[in-house]
Amino acid sequence: MAFPNPFSIKNHLFLSSSLWLLLCYLEGAYVDADRPYHVVNVNSLLPGSNCTASTPGSKFGSQKLQVRYRHGACSPTGTGNKSPDSAQILSRDSLRVSSINSKTSGLYDTKETNVKTQELAIAGGGDYVVTIGFGTPRQDRTVIIDTGSDITWVQCKSCSSCHPLNESLFDPSKSTSYSNGSCNPTVGNFYKIDYKDNSYSSGSYGCDTLTLEPSIVIQNFQFGCSQEISSASDFADSSGLLGLGLGKEHPSFVSQTASKFGKVFSYCLPAKDGSTGYLLFGDEAKSLSSSSSLKFTPLVKGPSPSLYFLQLLGITVGSKQLEISPSTFSRRGTIIDSGTVITRLPESAYKALQSEFQRWMKKKYPRARAPPEEKILNTCFNLSGHKTVEYPNIIFHLGGGTDVNLDQSGIVWAKHPEQVCLAFAAKDKDDDYTIIGNHQQKALDVFYDIQEGRLGFGTNGCHN
Numbered sequence: 001m002a003f004p005n006p007f008s009i010k011n012h013l014f015l016s017s018s019l020w021l022l023l024c025y026l027e028g029a030y031v032d033a034d035r036p037y038h039v040v041n042v043n044s045l046l047p048g049s050n051c052t053a054s055t056p057g058s059k060f061g062s063q064k065l066q067v068r069y070r071h072g073a074c075s076p077t078g079t080g081n082k083s084p085d086s087a088q089i090l091s092r093d094s095l096r097v098s099s100i101n102s103k104t105s106g107l108y109d110t111k112e113t114n115v116k117t118q119e120l121a122i123a124g125g126g127d128y129v130v131t132i133g134f135g136t137p138r139q140d141r142t143v144i145i146d147t148g149s150d151i152t153w154v155q156c157k158s159c160s161s162c163h164p165l166n167e168s169l170f171d172p173s174k175s176t177s178y179s180n181g182s183c184n185p186t187v188g189n190f191y192k193i194d195y196k197d198n199s200y201s202s203g204s205y206g207c208d209t210l211t212l213e214p215s216i217v218i219q220n221f222q223f224g225c226s227q228e229i230s231s232a233s234d235f236a237d238s239s240g241l242l243g244l245g246l247g248k249e250h251p252s253f254v255s256q257t258a259s260k261f262g263k264v265f266s267y268c269l270p271a272k273d274g275s276t277g278y279l280l281f282g283d284e285a286k287s288l289s290s291s292s293s294l295k296f297t298p299l300v301k302g303p304s305p306s307l308y309f310l311q312l313l314g315i316t317v318g319s320k321q322l323e324i325s326p327s328t329f330s331r332r333g334t335i336i337d338s339g340t341v342i343t344r345l346p347e348s349a350y351k352a353l354q355s356e357f358q359r360w361m362k363k364k365y366p367r368a369r370a371p372p373e374e375k376i377l378n379t380c381f382n383l384s385g386h387k388t389v390e391y392p393n394i395i396f397h398l399g400g401g402t403d404v405n406l407d408q409s410g411i412v413w414a415k416h417p418e419q420v421c422l423a424f425a426a427k428d429k430d431d432d433y434t435i436i437g438n439h440q441q442k443a444l445d446v447f448y449d450i451q452e453g454r455l456g457f458g459t460n461g462c463h464n
């Protein structure tokens with residue numbers, strides 16, 4: 001069958017769609033359920049130098065926890081001009097993926113001390129940050145949000161080997177509510193997190209007040225007060241990490257706040273590097289979810305207790321559902337991760353996706369070669385000279401009959417107009433997890449309802 005030409009659809013549809021097209025050009029992006037493709041301003045795909053943070057008056061204004069891209073113009077730690085390049089981000093992403101795939105459950109007590117060590121914690125990644133207040137009065141620190149980690153930690157004043165940051169180190173002696181040691185007697189007083197890249201964070205547990213929003217304050221929150229961090233650490237340019245893991249292995253933010261937030265949170269990762277998204281907990285997340293008609297898919301059990309598993313059953317590109325058996329994805333399972341960038345698919349699924357995407361693109365855009373250090377992205381096009389680009393919708397078919405139409409920002413990886421790549425990759429090994437990465441989650445409201453065992457997806461963007 002001939003490839004469906006988007007302009008051959010019925011006239012009345014064509015007219016109304018054209019009007020939409022015109023209106024949406026003004027917005028820089030265009031999505032319409034009638035059409036199985038996006039028309040996107042090429043410049044809007046490229047990294048921008050301006051931060052367009054949301055303003056206090058808006059629904060998700062400055063009172064809410066704003067999620068920012070760590071390497072973008074909105075980064076509060078001012079890494080903007082020395083941010084890693086695309087190749088570094090992708091190589092770190094590969095490290096994170098190999099780290100997830102080799103993650104063993106790892107809490108052990110060393111004999112002499114009561115140090116709890118989390119071995120082989122997931123390294124790398126962590127591209128999105130929020131700024132939260134530690135202690136009383138609050139000391140604002142910018143931390144990575146990570147659904148793949150349990151322990152929350154912050155670099156502390158007593159640290160001898162912490163790295164110069166654009167933020168000063170958290171000073172427990174200036175907090176009237178800080179207590180040294182764990183808030184929970186069953187947990188030791190010291191922690192060490194060994195990341196798979198041989199970096200580590202270690203120190204003593206502290207227990208203090210955490211302020212998320214002026215009206216949302218958590219008492220007696222336990223976190224690691226980092227006294228040592230290895231210089232190779234990928235976490236050097238942030239003040240710490242907010243552990244949004246399930247908390248089955250170590251107390252995580254989610255498990256520690258269960259009575260307050262009922263194990264419910266949601267986030268929206270900004271569509272553009274220079275804009276902001278949000279992170280909401282409990283009732284705030286629920287009230288948004290009820291207004292944005294989420295579609296739900298079950299969280300399922302997987303081989304690791306601390307990762308979030310769901311079922312990916314199929315993929316549609318444009319209006320064509322790829323011929324992939326649902327069982328292709330089920331080998332070892334599919335996880336959703338806030339720290340992995342590029343979605344990793346089983347080889348056969350990736351090949352089918354790649355070939356259909358290429359079929360769409362090749363009529364208009366010449367192929368481009370990805371530089372060797374970005375080789376995981378092997379389907380790239382040269383959009384030089386094009387103001388706008390058209391590329392197909394990509395829809396994930398999930399368990400429970402839920403379809404998620406990815407945002408236009410979550411389909412390609414573009415650092416330069418001459419090299420715009422399909423932002424998906426094949427898994428290294430059959431036995432690796434299938435991973436839904438953060439690039440594909442952009443501009444989606446991702447709602448974690450752990451109590452009810454489900455994940456919700458809303459497609460109204462971060463500022464609906």
Ligand SMILES: *[C@@H]1O[C@H](CO)[C@@H](O)[C@H](O)[C@H]1NC(C)=O
Pocket residue numbers: 048049050
């Ligand atoms: C960024 O902001 C500056 C000053 O407001 C403006 O002149 C420039 O055009 C903006 N750049 C982009 C890419 O929007």
Ligand SMILES: *[C@@H]1O[C@H](CO)[C@@H](O)[C@H](O)[C@H]1NC(C)=O
Pocket residue numbers: 076077078079166167
């Ligand atoms: C962080 O760095 C940016 C740019 O380098 C600077 O404008 C800003 O004032 C710094 N912020 C702090 C808290 O030092």
Ligand SMILES: *[C@@H]1O[C@H](CO)[C@@H](O)[C@H](O)[C@H]1NC(C)=O
Pocket residue numbers: 156158172180181189204225
């Ligand atoms: C907490 O107490 C331990 C000893 O119990 C000490 O080694 C550590 O430095 C203390 N940490 C802080 C931040 O005071």
Ligand SMILES: *[C@@H]1O[C@H](CO)[C@@H](O)[C@H](O)[C@H]1NC(C)=O
Pocket residue numbers: 368382383384385418
């Ligand atoms: C992309 O296309 C432009 C214009 O057709 C050309 O000048 C340029 O060399 C191409 N770049 C690459 C990397 O192929």
